[in-house]
Structures are given as structure tokens and as C-alpha cells.
Amino acid sequence: MTIPTKPSAGGLYEFCHFHTEEGDTEAMMKCAIDLMEGQQNRIEFSATSYLLILSGALVFFMQAGFAMLCAGSVRKKNTHNTMLKNLLDACGAAIAYFCVGFAFAFGGDSTATGTTFIGTTNFFGKGDISYPFFFFQYTFAAAAVTIVAGALAERCQMAAYLCYSFFLTGFVYPVVAHAVWSVAGFLSFSNPEPLLGIGMIDFAGSAVIHLTGGTTALISTYLLGSRRGRFYDLETGKELDKPKPMPGHSVSLQVLGTFILWFGWFGFNGGSALLIPATEYQSEIAAVCAINTFLASSSGCIASMLVRLIKFKRSGGHAVFDLTSAMNGTLCGLVAITAGCGTLEPWGAIIVGLVAGIMYPLASDLLIWLKIDDVVDAIPVHFVGGLWGALAVGLLSEPELTRKVTGTSHHPGFFYSLSEGHSDARLLGCQTIGVLCIIGWNTVTMLPFFLGLHRLNWFRTEAVEEIVGLDLCFNDLSHHKGEDIEQENQMRDEYLVAYEEYKLKQVQRKKHGGSTSDARSIRSGGSGISSQFVDT
Structure with missing residues (x-):
């Protein structure tokens, strides 16, 4: 006998009575138990x-x-x-x-x-x-x-x-x-x-x-x-x-x-x-x-x-x-x-x-x-x-x-x-x-x-980007599209100037077909940020 996935609307008794021989109490009990266990x-x-x-x-x-x-x-x-x-x-x-x-x-x-x-x-x-x-x-x-x-x-x-x-x-x-x-x-x-x-x-x-x-x-x-x-x-x-x-x-x-x-x-x-x-x-x-x-x-x-x-x-x-x-x-x-x-x-x-x-x-x-x-x-x-x-x-x-x-x-x-x-x-x-x-x-x-x-130079950010903050860098590049980021009190003006020069050199390098591997040579931004920023 194949037990359906759920009992019929008539209830367990009617279903088992219909699918077992008349008077076979043992078969009816087994049918009801199987249905109840399946439901459980x-x-x-x-x-x-x-x-x-x-x-x-x-x-x-x-x-x-x-x-x-x-x-x-x-x-x-x-x-x-x-x-x-x-x-x-x-x-x-x-x-x-x-x-x-x-x-x-x-x-x-x-x-x-x-x-x-x-x-x-x-x-x-x-x-x-x-x-x-x-x-x-x-x-x-x-x-x-x-x-x-x-x-x-x-x-x-x-x-x-x-x-x-x-x-x-x-x-x-x-x-x-x-x-x-x-x-x-x-x-x-x-x-x-x-x-x-x-x-x-x-x-x-x-x-x-x-x-x-x-x-x-x-x-x-x-x-x-x-x-x-x-x-x-x-x-x-x-x-x-x-x-x-x-x-x-x-x-x-x-x-x-x-x-x-x-x-x-x-x-x-x-x-x-x-x-x-x-x-x-x-x-x-x-x-x-x-x-x-x-x-x-x-x-x-x-x-x-x-x-x-x-x-x-x-x-x-x-x-x-x-x-x-x-x-x-x-x-x-x-x-x-x-x-x-x-x-x-x-x-x-x-x-x-x-x-x-x-x-x-x-x-x-x-x-x-x-x-x-x-x-x-x-x-x-x-x-x-x-x-x-x-x-x-x-x-x-x-x-x-x-x-x-x-x-x-x-x-x-x-x-x-x-x-x-x-x-x-x-x-x-x-x-x-x-x-x-x-x-x-x-x-x-x-x-x-x-x-x-x-x-591949894909791991660490550039020195100037890290110093001025990744939020500012990504906002400028339209990655985050957030509001202007308030800089920390200790941020020095020459760091921001250096970052602006760094961005300009990036644009110029792309126009002349420069390789991304050239980035190491301009990490310091060219103004106010020493080479130690790259090496420390």
C-alpha cells in the first residue's frame, strides 16, 4: 500500500477504512500509525x-x-x-x-x-x-x-x-x-x-x-x-x-x-x-x-x-x-x-x-x-x-x-x-x-x-592616499559618492596639496599610456611628502 503525503479530508479513520480490507483491524491500526508518524x-x-x-x-x-x-x-x-x-x-x-x-x-x-x-x-x-x-x-x-x-x-x-x-x-x-x-x-x-x-x-x-x-x-x-x-x-x-x-x-x-x-x-x-x-x-x-x-x-x-x-x-x-x-x-x-x-x-x-x-x-x-x-x-x-x-x-x-x-x-x-x-x-x-x-x-x-x-601592486594603498584618508580618495574618484569627509585636526596642508598633485600625475600618466606599475615612482606626490612615507 502506498501512503500518501497527507491524509484525506475525511480523517485518518475514513482513509484507512477505505484502503484496508473490511474488518482487518490490524491493517487499519498500521495504516493510522504510518500516517501519524509521517505527519510527525x-x-x-x-x-x-x-x-x-x-x-x-x-x-x-x-x-x-x-x-x-x-x-x-x-x-x-x-x-x-x-x-x-x-x-x-x-x-x-x-x-x-x-x-x-x-x-x-x-x-x-x-x-x-x-x-x-x-x-x-x-x-x-x-x-x-x-x-x-x-x-x-x-x-x-x-x-x-x-x-x-x-x-x-x-x-x-x-x-x-x-x-x-x-x-x-x-x-x-x-x-x-x-x-x-x-x-x-x-x-x-x-x-x-x-x-x-x-x-x-x-x-x-x-x-x-x-x-x-x-x-x-x-x-x-x-x-x-x-x-x-x-x-x-x-x-x-x-x-x-x-x-x-x-x-x-x-x-x-x-x-x-x-x-x-x-x-x-x-x-x-x-x-x-x-x-x-x-x-x-x-x-x-x-x-x-x-x-x-x-x-x-x-x-x-x-x-x-x-x-x-x-x-x-x-x-x-x-x-x-x-x-x-x-x-x-x-x-x-x-x-x-x-x-x-x-x-x-x-x-x-x-x-x-x-x-x-x-x-x-x-x-x-x-x-x-x-x-x-x-x-x-x-x-x-x-x-x-x-x-x-x-x-x-x-x-x-x-x-x-x-x-x-x-x-x-x-x-x-x-x-x-x-x-x-x-x-x-x-x-x-x-x-x-x-x-x-x-x-x-x-x-x-x-x-x-x-x-x-x-x-601586482594590488595590496596596499599609496602613501598619500593612506595619509589623507581612504574616504577622501574614494570620494574624489566617485567610488563612494559620499559627502566631503571632514579631515582630522592633525592633517597638514602639505599632505592635501601632495594628494592633489598625485591625482594630477595619475591623470597625466593615463593620458600618455603610463603603466600602473609606475605608481611607485609618484607615491610621495612630489611635494611635501618625503620618500620615507613609502618605505616605513
Whole structure:
């Protein structure tokens, strides 16, 4: 007997009475049960699909948080440029992920294919695709690519940024997502033959998303160099005794962006519970994710602020409650808990957040000592937080929660195994291998990519453009079409004069068929700006 997709208007009794023999009670009962189970499955599928779309919308709203955080962290003369790059992140990621990214990550996802390096089907949205799942995964990809926006702010060319956005979303990130989250991935716990008998657990992406974005931010920021005047004198090119502070123009926007990201993170972590194999545990795991998310972020905020407070006090100054450190400590705690939000108990989430909050200011100070100029501290937050979060899963994952998330695992966190009288480090081993593979993959792909952009002179803006501000430059070239940008108080007249001469030489070069590679010879604009501006 073929069961229709829904019972007739006459109800279950009439339908089953019509499709079974008279007096066959057993057949009628089986018919009614089959119809009720089918209806229940349809309801559950519809609810899961709706919740995935809703969770994806929360994650997508995080783009606004990234935009506000970046806009508040840069100087006023670069605000429009920074927000445009954040907007293009979402757009570029959508096109790249639709065309090839999703296919590389989850195309042909099946246990029958065995372990594969990359997906090979579903390009350009073709084939059997779950659209709620596709949308949810797209928002994750867009989040990964946006991480780098703030790190490169105030000195990166638009062309370079667009190229990077497409490349990371279309190829680099999908390979990582395939390895960890696809059933055919070699690191995935869903693989029929998982690594070391368990595979890597990255519940919502501390490693897949944040470590990927953080590694890319570290590579690109190092190659791009610091903002002019940050570590070297703008006039002489000599190293400064102390780095020049370049605070953002709006703390209010930074706080707004932090709270938007915090809000969206509940969709980030809680929504991922809808994808675990055991559907009967989805609501329970989602609740655990929500609790762990706000506990880890809160403890990260307090720990980071206290570390700064102690540092200022020990240096002989007054007690300072640093807002920036508190905000980024919150974000670092969120990044760290993302990997284990479904497998850690609440007390474990507090520990993860506390450690992340301590690590953030230390990592931030280390970057300054290394003269790596990260405008929004994306590297300490996402690279360090993602690294610690992925490893924390191998240390603190609770046995029963781990079983409910993975469906089959009997390998808990290392500290739990010690409490049970044995030393099971398989999960910690998988996490370590996964972290090393992700860092290695991003390095071997993004390092030559950024070197190529640098070779083409597509990477860094010209010296005069950076000094007068990217908003002014792009407005003059009709890229932003915004109002005239109010210059900072310390902007010197000769810089603006030099910029006008620089533009004139650009026009003259184009009229005479000059190559774009000639730009290096006129970076200083010819008046008032010394050659050190190019070299520092």
C-alpha cells in the first residue's frame, strides 16, 4: 500500500477504512500509525528548516556587528571605506559560496563516497540541496571572511580585498569546512571511520571559522605592514620609542558592534545544535549551547578587564577599567566556546572564557611588540581564541554530552578521562591534529595569494592616499559618492596639496599610456611628502 503525503479530508479513520480490507483491524491500526508518524516527521522537518533559517538570519545579522565594530575602531577619515568592505563581504561571499563554495564544502555529501579531500557536486546550486542548510552554511562562510576586514583596515586596496573575499569563501574556507563537518571529511566525527576513532569536534566553528579567519588575518597583516606613523616616524622613518596610539573615532559604535555580535552568537552556537545526528537531543544541546555562550563571554570580559587593570596598576598608574579590553575579552570568550559549546558543562565554559580573557591582552601586547598592526585585534580574538577553544574541547568535553553530540563517541575530554582513572587523549589528539592542519592549509594557500597581490601592486594603498584618508580618495574618484569627509585636526596642508598633485600625475600618466606599475615612482606626490612615507 502506498501512503500518501497527507491524509484525506475525511480523517485518518475514513482513509484507512477505505484502503484496508473490511474488518482487518490490524491493517487499519498500521495504516493510522504510518500516517501519524509521517505527519510527525513532516512537522519536525518543517520546524528544523524554519529554525535553521532563523538561526542563519541571526548569524547574518552579525555582519552588522562586524561593520559597526570596524567602523568605530578606525579613524574618521576611513569610516566609509571600512563599512563598504564589510558590506561587500556579505555580497562577495554569497556569489562565491553559491557558485563553488558550497559544492567544495558539502557537494555529494555521503558516507558511500568514502573520505574525500573536497566536494565535487552541487556547483551553482545544481542537484539535491537543502536550502535551509545551504543558507545557514553561507552565513558561516560570510562570517569567516569578515574577520579579516578590521585587521587590514585603513591601508588595504579595494581590489585586493575583493580578490581575497572571493578566494577565501570560494575555495580556502570550504576545504576546511569539508574536512571537519562533512561526513566525507578526514577530520570529521561523522566520518564512518573517524580519525583516532572519534574525529575532531568543532561544534560551531572555533577552528573552522575563527582559526581560519585569524590565520588569514595574521598572514595578511604581517605582509601588509603597519599603518604609517604607527611604529615609525612619519617624517623621518625612524622607529618610535613607543608605538603611536591610533584609537578609533567612536567607542559607541564599537560597543554597539560587540553587543550585536554577542546577540548573533546565540544563533551561531544554538543553531548548530540542529545539525547533530541524534535529533532527539537537539533541544537539550541547544539549551546547553545558549548557557555556555553567555557564561564564557561574560567570564572572558571580566578576566580581560582585570588583566589590564593589574597591568596598569603594576606599572605605577591609576586603576583603569579598560573598555576596549572588556569588549574584546567578551568576543574572545565567544570565539573560544564556539567549538565546545555543545559538549562542555557550564563550569567548563566559565574556565574556557576565563582563559580566553587572560590570553587576549597578552596576545594583543605581543602583536605590538612584534610591530604587527591589527586595527581591531582580530588576531588575538579569533586566532588565539579559536586555537584555545579547539584545544579546550579535547580537555574538557563531558562524556555524556559528547556522546549525544557525536552519536557514537566514547572518548571524552582528557581531564574527564583522568578523573575516571585512565588517560584517554584521543580527542585531544584529534583536536591538535585538526588545528595544525587548518593553520597549515591556510598558510600554504593564503601566503602565496597575498604575495601575488603584493607583486601586482594590488595590496596596499599609496602613501598619500593612506595619509589623507581612504574616504577622501574614494570620494574624489566617485567610488563612494559620499559627502566631503571632514579631515582630522592633525592633517597638514602639505599632505592635501601632495594628494592633489598625485591625482594630477595619475591623470597625466593615463593620458600618455603610463603603466600602473609606475605608481611607485609618484607615491610621495612630489611635494611635501618625503620618500620615507613609502618605505616605513
